[in-house]
Amino acid sequence: xxxxxxxxxxxxxxxxxxxxxxxxxxxxxxxxxxxxxxxxxxxxxxxxxxxxxxxxxxxxxxxxxxxxxxxxxxxxxxxxxxxxxxxxxxxxxxxxxxxxxxxxxxxxxxxxxxxxxxxxxxxxxxxxxxxxxxxxxxxxxxxxxxxxxxxxxxxxxxxxxxxxxxxxxxxxxxxxxxxxxxxxxxxx
Numbered sequence: 001x002x003x004x005x006x007x008x009x010x011x012x013x014x015x016x017x018x019x020x021x022x023x024x025x026x027x028x029x030x031x032x033x034x035x036x037x038x039x040x041x042x043x044x045x046x047x048x049x050x051x052x053x054x055x056x057x058x059x060x061x062x063x064x065x066x067x068x069x070x071x072x073x074x075x076x077x078x079x080x081x082x083x084x085x086x087x088x089x090x091x092x093x094x095x096x097x098x099x100x101x102x103x104x105x106x107x108x109x110x111x112x113x114x115x116x117x118x119x120x121x122x123x124x125x126x127x128x129x130x131x132x133x134x135x136x137x138x139x140x141x142x143x144x145x146x147x148x149x150x151x152x153x154x155x156x157x158x159x160x161x162x163x164x165x166x167x168x169x170x171x172x173x174x175x176x177x178x179x180x181x182x183x184x185x186x187x188x
Contacts, residue, residue: 001112003057003119005048013038013057017049020057024102029142031080039064039085039099046085046099048119050112058107061120062100071095071136075158075170078140090131096176098139101149114184121184122184134176139166154179 012126016160018036031039039062040047046063064085066074073082074097088094102114137156141147147167155171163169173180 001050001054003048003050003116005119006045007051008100008136009047013049013051013055014047017047017057017060020060020104021100021102025100025106025142035081035116036046041082041085044121046096048123048166050116058113059103059116060118062098062131063120064097064099065089066095066097068093068095069137070176071138075138088127088130092133093135094132096134096137096154098137101146116182117132118186121177121181125181125185137176138170138172139156140170141167147171155178 006092009017014037015033017062018033022032022038046065048061049057050059052058064159066083066084067086070083074080077135082154083097094137101116103116138151138158139150140148141150144166147169150171152168154175154177157163158170158172
């Protein structure tokens, strides 16, 4: 197994990851291949894929950089078709949307998620050296598992009253993932 990230992913693997996203989330929650591809037409930087020895994706993590205007609109109408991944920018006004995380069921109890978390934390930590700072980091939990994972990352509800009985809704990181980075990237 190996992790392939960013521009190394290429069009063929991007299509496979999109199909995996559809398989895991189902037609109701999946964004579909066309929208998935369009979200990465400007920047693949926040897409991480774990592939098996045959090169087939078994997990992916996806982070998008949004404008303030996009964030506000999305928090209100939840229409992912309007999202445009603008990529990271030098400065402290970056808005990071943790768009997706999925792992094929048979790998969920193998510890792979921890390795994936370490890679993602290192990716986040590396931005500091490039002068890229997060102003706001958020995610949407679309399942009870997603809610548990969001809370494990240290995210808290954007608005507690908008969280349903299964924990689904929007979460944000009050410290812009600093605790997560320190824990998983090994930074002191």
